[in-house]
Amino acid sequence: MSEPYERLVQSLKALPGLGYRSAEKIALHLLVEKPERAKELIERISIAKETLGACRICGNLTDQEICEICASEERESERLCVVESVTDLFAMEKAGVFHGKYHILMGKLSPVKGVGPDQLNISNLSERITEGKIEEVILALSNDMEGEATCHYLKNEVFLSENLKVTRIGFGLPSGGGVTYADQNTLENALQSRKILDT
Amino acid sequence: MSEPYERLVQSLKALPGLGYRSAEKIALHLLVEKPERAKELIERISIAKETLGACRICGNLTDQEICEICASEERESERLCVVESVTDLFAMEKAGVFHGKYHILMGKLSPVKGVGPDQLNISNLSERITEGKIEEVILALSNDMEGEATCHYLKNEVFLSENLKVTRIGFGLPSGGGVTYADQNTLENALQSRKILDT
Incomplete structure (x- = not known):
């Protein structure tokens, strides 16, 4: 396909959680299937970028x-x-x-x-x-x-x-988790962080 | 969170394959973690939108x-x-x-x-x-x-x-697929579309 298409797919693929397939799906969605959404998305990224950012101290x-x-x-x-x-x-x-x-x-x-x-x-x-x-x-x-x-x-x-x-922070069984369903590492962590029970 | 953030997350969530969690991850990526990518993404969507679109006849x-x-x-x-x-x-x-x-x-x-x-x-x-x-x-x-x-x-x-x-188009076992791993519907389809073997 053409270069603008490939470049868009590469940019989308660089986002967290997106592979080539999902990036391609989103690119085609914005270009062919729902082109009206592309403008809205651009606007919303721009507005959010203008008003929001990382906290200078902690990054929130x-x-x-x-x-x-x-x-x-x-x-x-x-x-x-x-x-x-x-x-x-x-x-x-x-x-x-x-x-x-x-x-x-x-x-x-x-x-x-x-x-x-x-x-x-x-x-x-x-x-x-x-x-x-x-x-x-x-x-x-x-x-x-x-x-x-x-x-x-x-x-x-x-x-x-x-x-x-x-x-x-501590490791072990998650809340609601049973020993049967825990993997080896979780059980090892859980054993290591065992505590003496109060009577 | 603030409205521009929620609106961005909603726009991202409307894209194919993205749920709330993944939309949130991408929004924070663009606003906090890698803010320089937001500009690039906007540019690439814009350029692709300008040069590409759906074929008037088939939609390709x-x-x-x-x-x-x-x-x-x-x-x-x-x-x-x-x-x-x-x-x-x-x-x-x-x-x-x-x-x-x-x-x-x-x-x-x-x-x-x-x-x-x-x-x-x-x-x-x-x-x-x-x-x-x-x-x-x-x-x-x-x-x-x-x-x-x-x-x-x-x-x-x-x-x-x-x-x-x-x-x-026909239905049945996919290429390389075995009967053991096929689900009920696939096997039903495969049986229905059986063919007489040439001798």
Whole structure:
């Protein structure tokens, strides 16, 4: 097919979660099947781009320079929860179980996908730590190899202050999950993080 | 979240194959994680929209008024293959097994999803049929309830000429597929379309 078509498909394919097939489907949808939607989509991306962006401090989505959470005086400034993405922050907020502040890495280290420290929102994180108000950093990263590597990197290269407590969220059976349906790694994690029962 | 964000997510969600979660992921990708990609994406949609569109005759993607296949004098004008989408046409062309012309319906009838005949590229199809050059219409629609309903509708409401041969592509085991892994409907279809073996 023609170059403008291929270039559009490549741009769509670069979006998270889209492969070549789904990118092609969307391109044809916008060009042939529902061409009226292309204009609307362009408009909405433009308007959202103009009004919204990343919080200068934590990377959260905001229509201000600094997001509501960072600006809030009611949130605990001593506790910082490091997450991979804004959707992870949304999930934490929806659960309503954390009352400190956040930092969004915008990904995790992945040598395979070519994601190194420079591609992540880390330099900003160092600055926040060295300011000295933060007592505990809670790493709420994925329970996988990349999440593991990212935690190690942050612990050994970024969180150098001796007074800083660095923790990682717990692993084990998810709520409602039974042993029968858990995979080997989950069971291993669950055994390792076992606790003494109160009597 | 703010209105521009929700409106963008809704527009993305309206694209084929995207649910709320994936639309949200893409919106945050464009606004927070890789904001430089939003501009590129807008440009590429705009350029593709300017240079490409649907063929006036069949609905195929083209940078002309009439696509290469419709304009070709080497393709058999007597045989018309009706497909659901441009990607279906691409698949047929890649297989290289059909040498006639195409007509793209841009969907299939689906009362559940609110897709009626008016939402499909059908009026154009009637015109092509009444021009009288076409001897056979091959319905290459999905092997599902909606594909079935669309075939019936076309046969009974659109293809009214008595001289017109209307066929539907065959169903059965896919190439490389074994009986063990085929579902009930596929086996039923395969049995119904059994053929006498030449000796």
